[in-house]
Amino acid sequence: MHRILADERIAAYEAELGRERIKRAAEDILGRARFLGDDDLETVVVSLVRRLDELHLTEHRPVINATGIILHTNLGRAPLGADALDAAVELGGHYSNLEYDRDTGERGSRHRSIAEILRGLTGAEDALIVNNCAAAVLLVLDTFAKGREVIVARSQLVEIGGGFRVPDVLERSGAVLVEAGTTNRVYLEDYERALSPRTALLLRTHASNYRIEGFTHEPSAQELVALGRRAGVPVIEDLGSGALVDLGEFGVAHERTVQEALIDGISLVTFSGDKLLGGPQAGIIAGRASLIARLRNNALLRALRVGKLTLAALAATLHCYRDRSWRERLPIFRMLATTLDDLHSRAKLYVAVIPNASVVESAAYIGGGALPEARVESLAIALPSPKPTDLAARLRRGKPAIVARIESGRVLLDLRTILPEDDARAIAAITEGEPG
Numbered sequence: 551m552h553r554i555l556a557d558e559r560i561a562a563y564e565a566e567l568g569r570e571r572i573k574r575a576a577e578d579i580l581g582r583a584r585f586l587g588d589d590d591l592e593t594v595v596v597s598l599v600r601r602l603d604e605l606h607l608t609e610h611r612p613v614i615n616a617t618g619i620i621l622h623t624n625l626g627r628a629p630l631g632a633d634a635l636d637a638a639v640e641l642g643g644h645y646s647n648l649e650y651d652r653d654t655g656e657r658g659s660r661h662r663s664i665a666e667i668l669r670g671l672t673g674a675e676d677a678l679i680v681n682n683c684a685a686a687v688l689l690v691l692d693t694f695a696k697g698r699e700v701i702v703a704r705s706q707l708v709e710i711g712g713g714f715r716v717p718d719v720l721e722r723s724g725a726v727l728v729e730a731g732t733t734n735r736v737y738l739e740d741y742e743r744a745l746s747p748r749t750a751l752l753l754r755t756h757a758s759n760y761r762i763e764g765f766t767h768e769p770s771a772q773e774l775v776a777l778g779r780r781a782g783v784p785v786i787e788d789l790g791s792g793a794l795v796d797l798g799e800f801g802v803a804h805e806r807t808v809q810e811a812l813i814d815g816i817s818l819v820t821f822s823g824d825k826l827l828g829g830p831q832a833g834i835i836a837g838r839a840s841l842i843a844r845l846r847n848n849a850l851l852r853a854l855r856v857g858k859l860t861l862a863a864l865a866a867t868l869h870c871y872r873d874r875s876w877r878e879r880l881p882i883f884r885m886l887a888t889t890l891d892d893l894h895s896r897a898k899l900y901v902a903v904i905p906n907a908s909v910v911e912s913a914a915y916i917g918g919g920a921l922p923e924a925r926v927e928s929l930a931i932a933l934p935s936p937k938p939t940d941l942a943a944r945l946r947r948g949k950p951a952i953v954a955r956i957e958s959g960r961v962l963l964d965l966r967t968i969l970p971e972d973d974a975r976a977i978a979a980i981t982e983g984e985p986g
């Protein structure tokens with residue numbers, strides 16, 4: 551056994567899979583080899599490498615994001631900051647007052663403290679947390695619009711991706727979609743004409759991943775809110791990315807914030823925890839206390855609620871906004887704030903070691919349904935290769951795995967989304983299987 555474990559082809563998996571798992575897999579393979587009467591070292595090592603490779607590829611493991619897309623949905627969106635991780639470890643490893651009121655010694659609310667922070671940050675009267683933004687929209691529609699009508703502009707009947715399509719979510723919730731206006735031009739009068747005694751809500755949705763340009767019109771949020779007031783119908787806005795701060799300082803276009811939507815008079819705003827908020831997967835609903843109270847009483851909430859790890863990580867993330875340390879403490883903002891000079895210094899580490907690598911200009915993107923066109927100037931390491939798709943595949947299978955981009959026949963590693971603490975491991979993984 552120890553000769554197997556000492557083989558360098560096997561030892562290479564140790565950092566990723568851990569010695570115990572490798573040992574168990576080795577015992578299994580060795581047992582089978584003995585049974586078949588072919589337990590020659592080389593045969594066993596070769597089958598074990600195959601098994602470990604399978605484990606390594608299917609295992610849910612960290613990867614290095616070299617795509618330049620900061621909120622990459624397939625790569626888990628926002629990486630959590632240290633505070634969120636610490637909080638999840640601390641609350642996860644202990645009993646906590648998750649639903650326990652320490653004052654009265656009776657059952658308490660799992661949402662109370664986080665609602666308090668959100669009130670302070672956004673100006674909302676109250677807030678509620680569910681599993682993700684899709685669940686937030688579903689809960690709102692189920693509570694207020696089941697069997698009734700929801701008016702949506704035709705220009706906002708979006709598909710966000712991953713199966714979230716506004717018309718489908720409406721249908722699933724039992725609400726009836728009433729379309730207003732045309733694809734490119736929607737006027738307040740279109741909404742007015744669509745109103746009926748059965749209207750439950752006016753819904754605004756963030757276009758997230760596309761833009762209609764040219765001959766376009768949509769009424770402002772304030773106009774819609776004024777109409778909603780006249781008609782006695784709440785206006786809901788699905789913001790999606792949920793920025794709490796102005797991104798202008800990072801040189802990208804302004805993304806509408808949660809606070810702005812609430813100031814405009816939107817009754818309920820829904821947004822994700824793991825997009826521009828920079829926290830864990832969650833859906834947040836913020837707005838009028840009387841409406842949030844009705845959401846709290848919906849039995850569906852029990853099925854959409856979040857666990858203590860999420861609440862702990864989300865609260866810790868929100869604290870970074872409260873004490874204004876978000877720029878330094880949340881990884882997505884550190885990535886956005888990294889200067890080209892910083893990227894240049896890091897690029898030097900790569901090209902010094904990787905044969906034929908060069909530094910090229912690149913464009914990073916925010917992703918996650920926010921600002922689809924906002925290019926963030928960046929730098930990438932270009933790896934020339936006769937077969938870029940093969941090289942990209944080798945990097946994906948590497949230890950650690952690196953997910954790169956292919957552009958003009960080269961593999962590009964965008965440095966903006968590689969965490970600086972991962973540079974050394976990334977360089978090692980690239981040079982490791984380097985042929986020649």
Ligand SMILES: *Cc1c(COP(=O)(O)O)cnc(C)c1O
Nearest residue numbers: 682683684756758789790822919
């Ligand atoms: C991303 C997004 C959603 C879905 O959010 P999840 O947290 O992934 O469920 C819904 N609406 C909009 C506008 C979005 O951008």
